[in-house]
Amino acid sequence: MYVVATPIGNLGDISLRALETLRGVDLVACEDTRHARQLLDHHGIKVPTLALHQHNENQAAEKLVRLLGDGRRVALVSDAGTPGVSDPGARAVAAVRAAGFRVIPLPGPNAAITALSAAGLADPRFLFVGFLPAKVGARRTAIQELADVDAALVFYEAPHRVMETVADLVALLEPQRTLVIARELTKLFEQIASMPLAQASAWLAADANHQRGEFVLVVSAPLPREGMDAETERVLAALLAELPVKQAAKLAAEITGQPKNALYARALELKARPL
Numbered sequence: 411m412y413v414v415a416t417p418i419g420n421l422g423d424i425s426l427r428a429l430e431t432l433r434g435v436d437l438v439a440c441e442d443t444r445h446a447r448q449l450l451d452h453h454g455i456k457v458p459t460l461a462l463h464q465h466n467e468n469q470a471a472e473k474l475v476r477l478l479g480d481g482r483r484v485a486l487v488s489d490a491g492t493p494g495v496s497d498p499g500a501r502a503v504a505a506v507r508a509a510g511f512r513v514i515p516l517p518g519p520n521a522a523i524t525a526l527s528a529a530g531l532a533d534p535r536f537l538f539v540g541f542l543p544a545k546v547g548a549r550r551t552a553i554q555e556l557a558d559v560d561a562a563l564v565f566y567e568a569p570h571r572v573m574e575t576v577a578d579l580v581a582l583l584e585p586q587r588t589l590v591i592a593r594e595l596t597k598l599f600e601q602i603a604s605m606p607l608a609q610a611s612a613w614l615a616a617d618a619n620h621q622r623g624e625f626v627l628v629v630s631a632p633l634p635r636e637g638m639d640a641e642t643e644r645v646l647a648a649l650l651a652e653l654p655v656k657q658a659a660k661l662a663a664e665i666t667g668q669p670k671n672a673l674y675a676r677a678l679e680l681k682a683r684p685l
């Protein structure tokens with residue numbers, strides 16, 4: 411089964427290999443048959459389609475396995491971008507591989523990677539989060555759990571929730587972190603704006619257009635603590651796992667040469683952090 415990435419807006423963003431593969435298969439499994447038909451028609455591809463979405467993925471996957479068993483060639487696409495990335499596909503891929511068939515991914519558009527490619531963040535580490543929970547409490551808890559992750563955070567968000575999600579990011583993450591708002595990527599009104607998190611709500615509110623379309627939000631990694639590098643932090647955390655705060659800070663100061671007071675303050679923070 412070929413897993414084929416398709417455009418996230420601009421219909422030209424489809425690889426030669428993807429078109430050749432879609433032309434050569436017996437069936438295209440897709441999230442929404444009408445949506446897929448538009449793409450296939452645009453390229454003059456007449457292959458039949460089969461709906462495979464979050465509500466029927468298991469049954470559709472069984473059907474795909476039967477078809478593969480009959481020697482049919484099958485491709486899987488989603489409505490936009492890479493199947494299985496915040497989109498259906500994972501269960502079908504697992505079922506097909508479990509049945510002993512090869513899964514062949516065809517790389518192509520993905521909104522998160524497209525946003526990162528234009529975000530201009532020097533640190534290469536990132537965590538792809540995708541959509542945060544829609545309910546306020548669950549969303550805030552999720553953001554709190556991500557606050558100390560030592561990497562950029564990449565979120566997907568819908569236009570009707572972008573204001574409240576950004577407000578929560580502003581409230582719960584360090585305000586100096588950079589937020590890159592990547593809107594309508596590859597489309598007519600594409601916009602990529604970069605700002606300190608503290609200014610993000612004002613930027614969104616400044617123009618109704620800023621809240622329209624599809625969004626990727628990228629928050630840069632937490633700033634390194636002044637005077638405390640990752641190695642010092644590691645030593646302190648290791649000592650803290652075995653010793654009381656005061657003793658851990660004293661020993662960490664001897665090992666690393668960093669000021670004892672700063673280490674003591676950081677040790678208290680680490681100790682207070684929920685597990």
Ligand code: SAM
Pocket residue numbers: 418419488490491492493494495496497519520521522565566567568592593594595596597624625626
């Ligand atoms: N599978 C897709 C991918 O590979 O990126 C993601 C599908 S997910 C259901 C849709 C979400 O991806 C949108 O709500 C938005 O957050 C993001 N997205 C998709 N296309 C986008 C675009 N052109 N510009 C910005 N964000 C986009």
